[in-house]
Amino acid sequence: MNPNWLFPIGLGLGLTLFGLAGSGKQLGQIGLWLDHRDSPYTAQANALSPIIDCMNQVDVPWRVAHQAYLAEGKPRSAAPGAYDLRSQGGQDIDLAYRSSCSGDIGAKLRSLDPDNPLLAATERYQQVLARFVALTKDAYMHRLGLGRTLDEAQLDELVRQLEIQAPDYLQASNAVRQLLQPQDVEHRPQQLQRLEQRLGRNVHWALLNYMIQARSTMDLLDDGIRQRTLTPAQLSQATQRLRQAWEARQQFIGSIQDPQTREALYLWQLIAAPSQHYLQALDTLHRDWLQHAEPQRLGEDFHAVTQGYDQMLYHYNQLARSRY
Template identity: 40%
Template sequence: MPWRLGYYTYGAQSAWRMAFADLLNNARDFADSAKTDMDTLPARECEPRMLYRLRHLQPDAPLIGLAERYIDALHQANLARRAHSSAVPGAYMPAEEDPATVARLQPDFDRYLQASADLRTALASADIGARREQQRLLEQRLGRDIHWHLLDYMIQARLTVEQLDQGVREKTLTPGQLARASQDLQQAWDAGQPLRNQPQNGRSESAHYLWSQITRPAQRYQQTLHTLHQDWQERAAPERLSEDYHNVVRAYDSLLSYYNKQAQVDY
């Protein structure tokens, strides 16, 4: 979630501070740009909606425990923030805080970030599997139509950011791998172009509209991948490459926010 960046402003990571400032200055990059209140957002978005469908569909799902820990960690972090921080109530984190305040808040924020990372990792695996199965059923029923290609692009977008994330964490990513990942993503986008150019009908109308909603964030995502590759090839400073990488992740989150906002309505 974009407001996750707020907690990073208490750290020493300048790239996250810059990303957070950029988030506030360019809130429209996210479909949920109006959701900027850290006091009301968790209650409205996480409790109870976050777990309602999962408990209903799969009561014994391992994700439930991870999600419960995430919600609890978020709640505790917000309580600590309100108790010790000089931030304006309901706002994101201030740009600076004194070291003593940071030391008091850090354990709660670290616990939240770990819970967030654990949940995100588990969701990534479950999400790809579910989308692959959905794609298989779509192809069985309708062939590789516009809905199939839309889902195929979003799967490729997810695989791309996951590949980069793993490569960065394990320090195995190469410029060649990055270039191929970017090319695969562009090919997935281009493969749907002929269908996007066809006249709409009742069955394809929702997919046409959803494609139009993700066009701008998808182009931004592709551009951030290109920028990272270009700067890497030109041997840019590590700080610049770190910023480029965070821009890639942020661009994917932006794309996903626009897709999910409309997909929740259409599907």
Template identity: 30%
Template sequence: MPDRPHPGAMVWAITCTGGSAMSRRIKAIVITAVLTVTFLGMLREHQNTLLAPIQRWLQQPGLAEQEKATALRPLIACLNAVDSRWRHAYSHYLKRGRPVDPTLKARFPEDFEPMVSVREGLDYPSVHAAYGCRLNTAQKDNLQKSAPELLPLQNRFEAMLTAANEAAGSFDFFSPKPLYSVSPADKAERDALFIPLVNDYLDASDQLRRALDTQDQALRQVQLEQLKTRDQLKYAHILTYMLEARTLMLKLDERVREQRFSANDLSGATLALQQAWDDGSQYLQAHPATSNADYPETIWNYVRLPGKHYLDAVNTLRDDWAAKAPPQQLSDDYERIGRRYDQLIEVYNDRVNPLF
């Protein structure tokens, strides 16, 4: 179908005023918090078989992986707690005054439940949140030592975020709903100054995220191998599944960003993710928990439902594409995939964060 409009083109056209499709992803790298920190420090008392070998590993002198994980931690915290929420607020700002698709509630009723708006209000950023992305001298020294190529990207990101944040603080940007009316002419004048600042910030954020992901690759492999060699295969299966979920989302984002999304990206997109889930499920069923303190089962059970929703969202886009659905519906489907991914990562991080 070479002449058929595709979701990449649709999403690109809809979001081009606010940055690339990747800029619309709210938590595309939030999983890094777990990948670079949690599985390096999984030290709960009930995991005695894991405690000793990890302690010996972490106490090895000059362990580059541990030093890098420590250096990346403040960047990860910034992207998770500040950058992702700022992006979400900007997405809401761009939609102000736009007509709402009347079919959305019928197609995605779960997005209109009462608690959704409550959670949104609690997660909305404030003008002061950006201070959480300012590294102190010691943190910058650690970054210079372990990942020097990230330091200029972090410095640029910090400067661009500060500029956009200061501009946003001059009006009601940090409110989920407009606090006062503004004429179209005044809004256009405001946006002419504000949106270029945000685009610079989003570009800096995208560059930092991609570079941070590159740094994370080696750490992930170390963690997986360490879990496997210590016979912590339940955790290894969980980590493998989450990596596949993340790989799928990044692949789709990349195709959309480059405006070369095609049916081939959907035909086999879910196979690796489904296989990782099936392998993990079979292993956990074959090795049931021996007590209520068996934490891998807890994590697995919590990610089960959001994981299903994520996979269902990808399949929905695949089916709507095959049915030649309207362009706006395909764009909505793609946005839904990203939202379901965000929810999966958020639930996963909530379960794993107590481990470090």
């Protein structure tokens, strides 16, 4: 199977949406993370959780809004409301920044690992984000048509600043993601094993296992595309493992349930639609690849996969954060 279609996609990965694996904060709230006194792996997860929460609440919807603005051709008239995160299901950008990103989100990590390079990258990201928030804090009102009217000179300056600040933001965000993602997923298998030892393969284990499989599938595609080594067989096997992890929830439906089990199943139910879209996008990519579709079509399929994962994870984090 010709892997040449992977090359142009690999070049664009820096601008592709890659959601972060579910934060330790959210998972801890439904009993999925172990007490930090029992496990150094959970101490690491707890230390990273404020940074992950910031990225999930701001960076993920920011990138969706940015992609939408680019897809429209960056129309000048749409610039004032282009980065309205509410249009992507998030909070107002100013509120999201103040609630999740404005404080010392690296404090826990600094106490645990003061030399971690992620700390400097996070501080840089917060500085760049603060400038972007100041520039676009009225985006929601502008999208509703209620923002203050900008004259031609003000609109020109806004467009000019967006052209400068958006690339700066992406550079700072990518630096955090590149350092954060490996640290975030590094100890997940050990956490899953300890959870099984303590509670068995219960509904919480199954949900955490599914989230790990969802992230692992994206990592497989990411690495395979960057190195041009991904094969249809690898994609098929990863999709099958993910589907099995998803279907594991069925064994808990209809059984005698304690409150925590009901909460976990409710969360699983709420992410059902985006999770199915993610699986369907993986199936479509595999089918089109086997049918020797054009590279452009495969690129579109891959973009649908990344969007499916990102939307699934974004809804998971939003729902877990608000409910638990």
